[in-house]
Amino acid sequence: xxxxxxxxxxxxxxxxxxxxxxxxxxxxxxxxxxxxxxxxxxxxxxxxxxxxxxxxxxxxxxxxxxxxxxxxxxxxxxxxxxxxxxxxxxxxxxxxxxxxxxxxxxxxxxxxx
Amino acid sequence: xxxxxxxxxxxxxxxxxxxxxxxxxxxxxxxxxxxxxxxxxxxxxxxxxxxxxxxxxxxxxxxxxxxxxxxxxxxxxxxxxxxxxxxxxxxxxxxxxxxxxxxxxxxxx
Numbered sequence: 001x002x003x004x005x006x007x008x009x010x011x012x013x014x015x016x017x018x019x020x021x022x023x024x025x026x027x028x029x030x031x032x033x034x035x036x037x038x039x040x041x042x043x044x045x046x047x048x049x050x051x052x053x054x055x056x057x058x059x060x061x062x063x064x065x066x067x068x069x070x071x072x073x074x075x076x077x078x079x080x081x082x083x084x085x086x087x088x089x090x091x092x093x094x095x096x097x098x099x100x101x102x103x104x105x106x107x108x109x110x111x112x113x
Numbered sequence: 114x115x116x117x118x119x120x121x122x123x124x125x126x127x128x129x130x131x132x133x134x135x136x137x138x139x140x141x142x143x144x145x146x147x148x149x150x151x152x153x154x155x156x157x158x159x160x161x162x163x164x165x166x167x168x169x170x171x172x173x174x175x176x177x178x179x180x181x182x183x184x185x186x187x188x189x190x191x192x193x194x195x196x197x198x199x200x201x202x203x204x205x206x207x208x209x210x211x212x213x214x215x216x217x218x219x220x221x222x
Contacts, residue, residue, distance in 0.1 A: 002155065029207025033210065042214035043156070043201065044117075056208040090155050101146070102210060 002029060006105035007093050014113055018079040021108045025072055025093030031055070033102060034066055039084070040065040042075040049074055050096045083110045116140060116204055117213035125219040126192055134187045134216045136202030143205065147176055150215075156205040192220045207210045 003026035006091050013019055026033050034046040049068035057082035060066075061082075068074045078085060092102040118137045126132055138146065144163045149158035160169050160180035162185060169176045173196075175188040185202055197220050203212045 004155070004161070035212075043212040045209045045211060048209065058209055092155070101158045102156075102162070104157070106153065106155055
């Protein structure tokens with residue numbers, strides 16, 4: 001158990017819909033990272049938050065947004081969903097340094113039909 | 114193009130064989146990490162290599178960081194079925210932890 005909790009574990013929805021994925025980081029970790037994992041693209045960095053502030057951004061689509069709340073949990077919002085958004089979405093937490101270990105949740109599997 | 118290129122992408126071997134997985138980049142990294150991911154789970158950190166030329170051992174796994182800090186390798190001695198999984202190298206660039214595309218290892222009994 002990494003200490004990182006992600007909900008929901010599985011989500012099936014239709015194209016055009018909007019979903020919210022939730023992440024609770026490990027106790028004491030200030031940094032939250034979101035990744036998308038698909039078979040053809042591998043594990044792609046989306047965005048990082050540190051203590052409520054956005055710190056780094058990857059190739060995150062404009063249809064996607066995220067935030068980190070004062071209690072340090074984070075949400076990833078995916079809107080106007082397309083078939084290609086079907087993937088595993090991972091949240092990871094860490095202390096926030098440039099060389100530290102990340103602790104990953106078990107992921108949220110999104111299927112867009 | 115991937116910032117971190119891993120090879121091979123797939124590897125299927127028999128129990129007891131040795132194998133090496135490579136992680137290469139044209140960029141210099143202050144450190145590289147190796148993670149292992151099993152189906153239905155998130156990646157778990159195996160090791161971080163920091164110094165050019167560094168060699169770290171974790172039981173039957175040996176990790177090496179290239180002298181120029183642009184590449185790393187993972188060598189598994191006498192592989193076992195329990196070693197089956199996705200092996201990922203990763204490095205920080207611009208504050209982002211970037212992953213290679215992974216090596217899918219299958220060890221058959």
